[in-house]
Amino acid sequence: xxxxxxxxxxxxxxxxxxxxxxxxxxxxxxxxxxxxxxxxxxxxxxxxxxxxxxxxxxxxxxxxxxxxxxxxxxxxxxxxxxxxxxxxxxxxxxxxxxxxxxxxxxxxxxxxxxxxxxxxxxxxxxxxxxxxxxxxxxxxxxxxxxxxxxxxxxxxxxxxxxxxxxxxxxxxxxxxxxxxxxxxxxxxxxxxxxxxxxxxxxxxxxxxxxxxxxxxxxxxxxxxxxxxxx
Numbered sequence: 001x002x003x004x005x006x007x008x009x010x011x012x013x014x015x016x017x018x019x020x021x022x023x024x025x026x027x028x029x030x031x032x033x034x035x036x037x038x039x040x041x042x043x044x045x046x047x048x049x050x051x052x053x054x055x056x057x058x059x060x061x062x063x064x065x066x067x068x069x070x071x072x073x074x075x076x077x078x079x080x081x082x083x084x085x086x087x088x089x090x091x092x093x094x095x096x097x098x099x100x101x102x103x104x105x106x107x108x109x110x111x112x113x114x115x116x117x118x119x120x121x122x123x124x125x126x127x128x129x130x131x132x133x134x135x136x137x138x139x140x141x142x143x144x145x146x147x148x149x150x151x152x153x154x155x156x157x158x159x160x161x162x163x164x165x166x167x168x169x170x171x172x173x174x175x176x177x178x179x180x181x182x183x184x185x186x187x188x189x190x191x192x193x194x195x196x197x198x199x200x201x202x203x204x205x206x207x208x209x210x211x212x213x214x215x216x217x218x219x220x221x222x223x224x225x226x227x228x229x230x
Contacts, residue, residue, distance in 0.1 A: 001164060002017070002135065002136045002137070003136075003139065003164060003165070004137070004138045005139050005141065005158070005161065006138055006141070007141045007143055007149060007153075007154075008100075008104075008141075008142060008143055008146055009104055009146060011104075011140040012104040012105070012140050013107050013108070013109060014110075014138075015108055015110065015111050015138035016111065017111065017112075017113075017135060017136030017137050018111070018113045018115070018132055018134040018136070019111035019115070019137075019138045019139075020115045020137070020139050020140065020160065021114065021140050021142060021215070022116075022117035022139060022140060022153045022157055023098070023104065023118065023142045023153065024117075024118045024119050024150070024152040024153055024155075024156050024204075025144075025152050025153075025182065025199075025200075025203055026080065026081060026199060026203055027079060027096070027098040027100065027102060028101055028116040028118040029118045029120050029203040030064065030079055030084055030096070031096065031118075031213050032118060032120050032208075032209045032211070032213065033081040033084045033202065034064070034084055034089060034094050035211070035213070035227045036209060037087065037089055038091060039089050039091075039093070039094045040091045040092060040093055041093050041094070041224065042094040042096055042213070042224070043058075043095050043218070043222055043223070043224055043225070044096050044097070044102040044106070044215065045095065045096070045106070045222040045223075046097065046102055046105075046106040046222075047097065048065070048067070048097060050097070050220075050222060051063055051065060051072075051075075051095050051096075052074070054222070058093040058095070060091070060092050061092060061093040061094070061095055062076040062077065062087070062092050062093070062095070063076050063077070063095050064076065064078070064079065064084070064094055064096045065096055065097040066078055066079035066098055066099065066194075067099060068099075068145075069191070069194060071194060072097070079096075079098050080194065080195065080196070082196050082198040085202070096225075100142040100143060100144070100145055100146035102223075103146055105223045106221065106222065108140070113132065113134075114214070114215040114223075115212050115213065115214055115215065116212070116215065117139065117157070118156065119152070119156050119159070119203065119204055119206045119207075120202075120203065120205055120206065120207070120208045120209050121207065121209040121211060121212060121213075122160055122163075122206060123163070123206075123207040124207070124210050124211055125160055125212050126160055128230050129160075129164060131230075139157035139161060140157075141153035141156070141157050144182065150182050151178055151181045151182040152178050152182050152183065155171065155174055175204050175206060179200065183200045183204075186199055187200070210229060211227050211228060211230060212230055213225040213228075
């Protein structure tokens, strides 16, 4: 099995084989928490305008998303697992847009199978890929705001790659160390209202969920995320 580690939207466009679009802080952690909290379905889109259009189409829907890490004006919730865990989204359609993660999904045009990736379900992602047994896998780290390499996304890619190769490396120390590197922003006083410390811990609860989110392209170019228990 050939394993590629790529970055950003360009990496998503160049991905081949089974593709995992990774956004640990926070898009695809939020996606997992949304389904765990009872969401009926999740639609990922790259643009705010598309999210608003979809919201009008799906009557029992909620808008979740961020720009510059903050909740978008007019949206119901920000891109925060802390917020989602206390929200009433049971049986609702979640419409989700973020700067990096959902943009990566929409750009993965050449991949026959597209999954989301995060630390909270990395083991499930690994098991799902092993069942498919593809010749090639592309792990795309979306990075901070889709522009700068992010330690957490690269680490998640390395964890999945290690497991796919049959490794048993202990990454606990490196995950904990994220608190002093890319995760520092969750502990800054000025960010508490939209990016609380609890988001850091919820996003780094490795292997909390035993399901993957598989992205299926819609007729309108957006992506349905389908929960697949594994």
